[in-house]
Amino acid sequence: MQFGGYSGQAYSPAGDKGRFVLPPIFRKALKESSDGRVLCLMKHPTWNCLVGFGLSRKDELNAQLDREEEMAVRLGKEFDRDTRASQLFGFQEMPFDDSGRFVMPDHLRSLGRIDGGLYFQGGGRFFTLWNPEQLAEMGDDWAGAKAACESFLAEAKAKSK
Numbered sequence: 301m302q303f304g305g306y307s308g309q310a311y312s313p314a315g316d317k318g319r320f321v322l323p324p325i326f327r328k329a330l331k332e333s334s335d336g337r338v339l340c341l342m343k344h345p346t347w348n349c350l351v352g353f354g355l356s357r358k359d360e361l362n363a364q365l366d367r368e369e370e371m372a373v374r375l376g377k378e379f380d381r382d383t384r385a386s387q388l389f390g391f392q393e394m395p396f397d398d399s400g401r402f403v404m405p406d407h408l409r410s411l412g413r414i415d416g417g418l419y420f421q422g423g424g425r426f427f428t429l430w431n432p433e434q435l436a437e438m439g440d441d442w443a444g445a446k447a448a449c450e451s452f453l454a455e456a457k458a459k460s461k
Contacts, residue, residue: 303333303356307422309445311432311452314416315401318409322400326420326427330354330396339402341429342391343411348434350412353391353426360425361388417456419449 310323322339324328330339333354344351365385372379396402404414412429418428432449434444 303329303354305329305422305424306353306427307424308420309422309448309452310420311449311456312418312420313456314418318403318406319329319401320418322396322402322403323420324400326422327396328429333357336402337396337398339394339396340391341394341404343408343410344428347428347438349412349431350408351391351426352420352429354385355393357425358389364388380388392402417453419445419452421445421448 306329308325312321333356335436338355341350356457369379369381394402413431413434419432419435421428432453435446435449
């Protein structure tokens with residue numbers, strides 16, 4: 301089966317000791333993408349969130365690096381392949397168990413401004429992990445994600461009562 305990408309939305313409350321749980325829909329897609337239980341996480345380059353994906357994306361990132369270098373050469377622009385490779389491949393690989401539990405390193409929590417539960421938003425080649433407060437600050441282009449997140453938060457609050 302060929303990996304079909306990441307889609308959907310979900311919410312996962314914060315666990316103890318920096319532990320989080322991948323929602324089933326994302327756990328299943330990651331297993332397909334990583335041929336096992338590996339989550340790759342890094343800071344999104346422009347948004348205040350994290351980006352998650354599986355190991356299969358390494359080939360895509362190598363191809364992107366080649367394209368960017370080729371484009372720079374064609375346009376006569378400087379291109380520092382080592383710096384760009386460090387940016388693209390600066391993600392952290394972490395295992396998750398059968399229940400989807402994983403420990404997020406402190407530096408990623410800080411970069412993603414994560415201080416509680418996580419909202420997951422599918423994005424095709426990757427998915428984003430948001431602090432709901434950071435997502436709420438995004439513009440109108442994010443209205444659907446914000447509405448889904450608010451709904452998940454209300455459900456989580458009702459369950460905790």
